[in-house]
Amino acid sequence: SKTKFPRIADNHNLLGRIEIAQGNYLKALKYLQISLTAVTIPFNEKKDIFANPALYDILSERKLLIALELRGDAFLKYYEETQIQKYLEAGFTNFKLATQLIEKSRRSYKAEGSKRFLSERAVPIFEKAINVAYILYQKNKDKQFIAQAFEFTEKSKAVLLLAGLKEAEAKEFAGVHDSLIQQEQQLKAELAYNEREYQRAKRKKDTINVNKFQENLFEVGEAYDYFIANLEKEYPDYYQLKYDDAVSSIDT
Numbered sequence: 001s002k003t004k005f006p007r008i009a010d011n012h013n014l015l016g017r018i019e020i021a022q023g024n025y026l027k028a029l030k031y032l033q034i035s036l037t038a039v040t041i042p043f044n045e046k047k048d049i050f051a052n053p054a055l056y057d058i059l060s061e062r063k064l065l066i067a068l069e070l071r072g073d074a075f076l077k078y079y080e081e082t083q084i085q086k087y088l089e090a091g092f093t094n095f096k097l098a099t100q101l102i103e104k105s106r107r108s109y110k111a112e113g114s115k116r117f118l119s120e121r122a123v124p125i126f127e128k129a130i131n132v133a134y135i136l137y138q139k140n141k142d143k144q145f146i147a148q149a150f151e152f153t154e155k156s157k158a159v160l161l162l163a164g165l166k167e168a169e170a171k172e173f174a175g176v177h178d179s180l181i182q183q184e185q186q187l188k189a190e191l192a193y194n195e196r197e198y199q200r201a202k203r204k205k206d207t208i209n210v211n212k213f214q215e216n217l218f219e220v221g222e223a224y225d226y227f228i229a230n231l232e233k234e235y236p237d238y239y240q241l242k243y244d245d246a247v248s249s250i251d252t
Contacts, residue, residue, distance in 0.1 A: 003037065003044075004037075004038060004039075004059065004203070005038055005059075006038065006039055006059050006060040006063050008034065008035070009035040009036075009038040009039045009060065009064070009066075009067060010063060012031045012032065012034045012038065012067075013031075013035050013063065013066050013070060015028075015031040016028040016029075016031040016032040016035065016070050016071070016074065019031060019074075020070065020073060020074050023077075023081075025074045025075075025078035025081065026049075026078065028070070029049040029071060029074050029075070029078070030049060032049075033045070033046055033047070033048070033049050033071075034046050035063070035064075035066075035067035036053050036067055036068075036071075037053075038059075038063075039058060039059045039060045039063050039064045039067070040054070040057065040059070041057035041058075041059065041202070042054060042056070042057050049090075050086075050090050052093065052094070052097055055100060055101055055104055057199075057202075059199065061101060061104075061105050064101060065098060065101055065121055065125075066121075068094055068095075068097060068098040068101065068125075069098060071094050072091050072094040072095045072098065072125075072128055072129075072132070073128070075087050075088070075090045075091030075094055076088065076091040076128075076131075076132060085139065088132065088135060088136060088139070091132050092129070092132045092133060092136055095128050095129035095132055096148075098125050099125060099126060099129055099152060099155065102121070102122045102125065102126075103155070122156065123156055126152050126153070126155060127156070129149075130149045130153055130156075133145045133146070133149035133152065134146075134149050137149070180231070180235075184231075187220065187223060187224045187227055188224075190220045191217070191220050191224055194213050194216040194217045194220055195213075195217060197209065197213045198213035198216075201213055
């Protein structure tokens with residue numbers, strides 16, 4: 001589809017950024033809604049600025065994250081201008097979705113460049129999510145927002161820790177053999193390749209290759225899952241360092 005193209009998201013993210021700078025927040029939100037539809041295949045709600053995409057069949061996680069961050073900024077600034085609470089709540093939902101995208105990408109086998117970008121944007125986005133949660137708590141005195149702010153804080157710390165950790169240090173810390181690291185990287189590369197080709201075949205409506213790469217994804221995905229399960233058992237320190245997203249709760 002001509003409306004499903006990452007370059008469209010680039011253009012509309014830029015337009016959204018310009019409108020935010022000029023204080024035209026509703027106009028920015030309309031542009032950014034089009035960005036969301038351009039990079040998420042199943043999502044087609046261009047007019048309802050409160051509608052949110054599901055986080056699957058994404059053409060570009062990087063462009064989607066940029067759109068979500070800008071959209072959250074626009075919601076929050078429009079709330080500050082109007083004091084209409086539904087925009088504050090929409091900003092909270094939006095930033096929460098952005099944090100879920102960051103976590104999804106960290107757990108995935110996407111290219112390292114993509115992961116680096118998401119890690120770089122992660123801390124500012126978590127900080128914005130914490131800020132909105134705190135404002136909502138101040139307004140509503142609902143303790144769920146304090147709990148949510150605490151969770152965002154813990155996840156932000158985890159992202160920061162992992163982003164600053166070099167692969168060599170992880171290997172040295174956990175005593176993982178080079179051959180296992182190579183196997184891990186090979187599986188990730190195969191998954192990334194098959195995912196890319198599967199999405200390309202879907203866009204071209206190439207049924208033969210859709211089926212081929214879907215089957216490849218299933219097979220390599222099973223091998224990757226088995227590898228990760230074995231890693232957790234044999235090298236729990238390395239597994240926890242690289243793959244475990246668990247965070248403390250406010251009650252711990």
